[in-house]
Amino acid sequence: MTGLLAHDALMVSLVLVLVGAIMGTLGIRGRRADWVQIAFGTVYGNFVLVTVATLAMIYALVTHDFSISYVAQVGSRETPLFYTVISLWGALEGSILFWAWVLGAYSTAVVFINRKRAGNLVPWASVTLLVVALFFAILLVGPANPFHAVFPVPGDGPGPNPLLQNHILMAVHPPLLYLGYVGMAVPFAFAMGAMLSGEVVSDDWIKITRPYLLVSWGFLSAAIIAGMWWSYEVLGWGGYWAWDPVENASFMPWLVATAFLHSAMVQERRGMLRLWNLNLMVGTFVLTILGTFLTRSGILSSVHSFTQGPIGYYFLVFIAVVLVVTLVMVAGNSDRLRSTGHLESAASRETVFLLNNLFLTAFMFTVLIGTLFPLVAEALRGLKVTVGEPFFNKMTLPLIVSLIFLMGVGPALPWGAASKADMKAKLLPPFAGAVVMAVIALVTGARNPYAVLTFAFVGYAAFANFREYWIGMSARHAAHDEGWATALVRLVQGNRRRYGGYVAHIGILFVALGIAASQSFRTEREATLKPGESLTVAGHTARLKEVWGRQEPQRAVIGATMEVVENGKVVATADPRMNFYPTQSTPVPTPQVISSIGGDLYFNLMAFDQNGAHATVKLIVQPLVPWIWFGGGIVVLGAIIGVFPKRRRRTAPAAVRVPVPAVVLPIPREGEA
Amino acid sequence: MSKRNWAIVVGAILVVTFGWLLYGGLNKNVVFFLTPKELLAKGTAGYDVPVQLGGQVKPGTVQWNEKTMHLQFEVTDDSATVVVHETGAPPQMFQPGMGVVVGGKLGRDNVFQATNLMVKHSNEYHPPKPGEKPEEMYKTLIKGSTP
Numbered sequence: 001m002t003g004l005l006a007h008d009a010l011m012v013s014l015v016l017v018l019v020g021a022i023m024g025t026l027g028i029r030g031r032r033a034d035w036v037q038i039a040f041g042t043v044y045g046n047f048v049l050v051t052v053a054t055l056a057m058i059y060a061l062v063t064h065d066f067s068i069s070y071v072a073q074v075g076s077r078e079t080p081l082f083y084t085v086i087s088l089w090g091a092l093e094g095s096i097l098f099w100a101w102v103l104g105a106y107s108t109a110v111v112f113i114n115r116k117r118a119g120n121l122v123p124w125a126s127v128t129l130l131v132v133a134l135f136f137a138i139l140l141v142g143p144a145n146p147f148h149a150v151f152p153v154p155g156d157g158p159g160p161n162p163l164l165q166n167h168i169l170m171a172v173h174p175p176l177l178y179l180g181y182v183g184m185a186v187p188f189a190f191a192m193g194a195m196l197s198g199e200v201v202s203d204d205w206i207k208i209t210r211p212y213l214l215v216s217w218g219f220l221s222a223a224i225i226a227g228m229w230w231s232y233e234v235l236g237w238g239g240y241w242a243w244d245p246v247e248n249a250s251f252m253p254w255l256v257a258t259a260f261l262h263s264a265m266v267q268e269r270r271g272m273l274r275l276w277n278l279n280l281m282v283g284t285f286v287l288t289i290l291g292t293f294l295t296r297s298g299i300l301s302s303v304h305s306f307t308q309g310p311i312g313y314y315f316l317v318f319i320a321v322v323l324v325v326t327l328v329m330v331a332g333n334s335d336r337l338r339s340t341g342h343l344e345s346a347a348s349r350e351t352v353f354l355l356n357n358l359f360l361t362a363f364m365f366t367v368l369i370g371t372l373f374p375l376v377a378e379a380l381r382g383l384k385v386t387v388g389e390p391f392f393n394k395m396t397l398p399l400i401v402s403l404i405f406l407m408g409v410g411p412a413l414p415w416g417a418a419s420k421a422d423m424k425a426k427l428l429p430p431f432a433g434a435v436v437m438a439v440i441a442l443v444t445g446a447r448n449p450y451a452v453l454t455f456a457f458v459g460y461a462a463f464a465n466f467r468e469y470w471i472g473m474s475a476r477h478a479a480h481d482e483g484w485a486t487a488l489v490r491l492v493q494g495n496r497r498r499y500g501g502y503v504a505h506i507g508i509l510f511v512a513l514g515i516a517a518s519q520s521f522r523t524e525r526e527a528t529l530k531p532g533e534s535l536t537v538a539g540h541t542a543r544l545k546e547v548w549g550r551q552e553p554q555r556a557v558i559g560a561t562m563e564v565v566e567n568g569k570v571v572a573t574a575d576p577r578m579n580f581y582p583t584q585s586t587p588v589p590t591p592q593v594i595s596s597i598g599g600d601l602y603f604n605l606m607a608f609d610q611n612g613a614h615a616t617v618k619l620i621v622q623p624l625v626p627w628i629w630f631g632g633g634i635v636v637l638g639a640i641i642g643v644f645p646k647r648r649r650r651t652a653p654a655a656v657r658v659p660v661p662a663v664v665l666p667i668p669r670e671g672e673a
Numbered sequence: 674m675s676k677r678n679w680a681i682v683v684g685a686i687l688v689v690t691f692g693w694l695l696y697g698g699l700n701k702n703v704v705f706f707l708t709p710k711e712l713l714a715k716g717t718a719g720y721d722v723p724v725q726l727g728g729q730v731k732p733g734t735v736q737w738n739e740k741t742m743h744l745q746f747e748v749t750d751d752s753a754t755v756v757v758h759e760t761g762a763p764p765q766m767f768q769p770g771m772g773v774v775v776g777g778k779l780g781r782d783n784v785f786q787a788t789n790l791m792v793k794h795s796n797e798y799h800p801p802k803p804g805e806k807p808e809e810m811y812k813t814l815i816k817g818s819t820p
Binding site for chain 2: 358385387390527549550556608610612
């Protein structure tokens with residue numbers, strides 16, 4: 001029953017979005033406002049229908065309705081309720097359903113918030129979103145249909161992939177990633193809408209789009225950090241980033257979206273980079289679809305690829321269509337998108353933004369080529385190769401340290417042209433921060449030049465970004481006699497985007513420091529211990545207390561209790577484990593991490609004796625790893641601060657709206673340099 | 674030259690340099706997946722080059738020293754065999770006859786020094802096959818007690 005209802009809902013939704021896209025297009029072309037309203041209605045209707053299907057799937061999962069193919073594939077009576085619910089996104093079909101639902105939610109929000117705006121930007125954006133929804137609706141009734149009837153109905157299922165039910169972050173990382181990924185469809189839709197409606201010649205659409213992009217960017221940032229954390233906590237190798245294709249897939253759209261967040265300011269302030277920005281938005285969206293293809297089509301062998309099937313071809317066709325259509329449209333608009341401003345001086349914030357965009361784009365292409373090369377080599381020449389970590393590290397580290405340095409230079413330089421005295425006053429003092437951090441790195445024993453440079457530039461950029469806060473706050477303090485806390489709050493409120501951006505910078509600096517320190521000072525050892533014996537790594541001693549086992553409903557758990565000993569006293573214990581799931585022949589490692597502000601003790605059980613006589617345990621000591629997760633939180637905080645516009649827009653009735661001026665002059669705002 | 678042409682020239686130089694760097698980086702860092710037969714067929718060109726060696730663990734060749742943490746076994750593809758040496762504990766389910774992918778370099782002594790070892794299993798995780806008895810590994814430890 002549930003399956004039929006949900007499948008019907010998806011069929012109706014397919015028809016609805018198709019009708020909506022056609023009605024919208026004809027309505028805009030034929031100036032039929034009522035048809036456009038119907039198109040808006042189909043956006044809401046589609047959301048309701050996909051919500052019904054999603055709830056039906058959750059209901060089917062929770063009630064163990066094994067007559068539905070997806071439940072038979074990922075469900076099990078022994079799986080705890082929590083992991084049963086989140087297995088909604090644990091395999092291919094469910095995750096496509098979830099994709100469609102998130103897209104429906106975003107589309108509904110976009111249409112509802114902007115429905116009264118005059119002009120054809122929003123109608124065309126809605127049509128674009130409906131076309132994207134159509135693609136996912138086709139997947140859901142075709143190759144990714146999660147509601148196939150299974151007969152005879154099995155009594156039980158295998159349960160979700162053990163790796164995906166072994167840690168609570170699996171409830172966090174995928175939804176965040178989808179919110180970030182799918183959200184990039186909204187800026188893309190606005191970019192398409194701007195080109196189709198002709199509003200692309202004004203820069204107003206960029207302002208409407210920016211908050212949506214920032215929301216998605218915030219979710220994507222959080223998702224990448226959560227993915228790193230999951231990999232760290234679950235996979236047992238003590239690392240968080242391996243340039244794995246699925247990691248790269250989430251990282252590439254982030255790089256391009258980050259470039260856009262900066263270059264959009266150049267367009268708004270200086271009327272430059274119009275064509276470039278359009279390309280960045282389209283590129284971000286294509287990269288999210290490419291990422292979904294890479295992780296969901298089974299083309300890569302990893303935990304993320306669930307199945308081999310025709311779904312990959314659907315994605316390839318969709319990517320090709322999007323690329324061709326957008327390239328033709330962007331090319332057709334290129335004459336209208338000449339810059340109205342120009343670069344006044346090399347010593348300006350614009351220049352730094354240009355460099356930032358250059359480096360971020362080069363970064364993205366490096367990652368893209370490294371990710372796709374093995375696929376292309378195998379497809380064209382039948383060679384089985386991997387592109388190793390050395391490639392990514394060697395190519396991207398120079399870009400990374402340059403970007404960190406620019407994070408300090410950009411905020412310090414003014415728009416337009418900086419005088420020599422200006423530059424001296426702004427750019428020299430942060431070197432104090434650089435020297436301090438470089439000395440810290442060298443004294444603690446860092447010798448890798450990139451690690452030392454990272455420390456130094458983190459010092460430089462942190463100094464420069466905090467200084468901007470300091471300058472603004474002390475000005476308010478002196479002029480309005482405000483207390484420091486009030487000055488801080490009002491300063492941020494006066495220009496949320498700018499100061500939110502600095503907060504995000506500081507978050508990135510924490511992440512960079514955490515990565516540089518943990519990569520430079522990682523120490524590890526493994527040893528086979530009898531109960532009572534201990535091993536010492538980098539001054540930390542851990543003693544094996546016992547090897548134990550217990551049976552849980554869905555798995556068997558073998559653990560080794562390790563006691564951290566300091567001066568003869570036990571200060572902490574860890575239980576690294578191996579979980580044996582009945583559905584998999586090899587156990588799932590379950591490391592245990594003891595975190596403190598200075599770093600982590602990472603325990604992993606490598607092997608054990610059947611009688612508990614000994615166990616092989618690996619202990620990894622890594623400084624500053626928690627700073628990465630903390631920094632990720634700060635980045636998200638920066639995005640939250642920046643999302644809200646300075647003043648609330650009052651939505652005037654469409655009829656009395658003035659037409660959008662062709663060129664919006666940059667008006668200097670309070671608090672901007 | 675006009676400003677626009679200058680921009681095009683500078684852009685072209687940047688793109689070409691970047692492409693050349695990428696090409697060089699790829700050439701040096703591509704790691705091939707090889708079977709023992711393919712690796713040995715390379716002769717001296719196969720020495721000291723990082724590769725991923727894939728094959729089966731030859732039954733009866735696994736030697737594991739708990740004290741020194743040295744692991745030695747032979748990887749075979751039926752027509753050729755390479756001796757692999759690794760320091761570190763084997764995966765808990767490391768069994769003779771199973772498929773493995775070993776990353777490392779073949780030394781001039783014809784011993785493959787492994788830096789990492791992956792047990793090959795399909796993406797579609799599967800219930801244990803007949804003959805595979807993971808519970809044999811741990812059932813003596815299950816007492817239903819402890820934390």
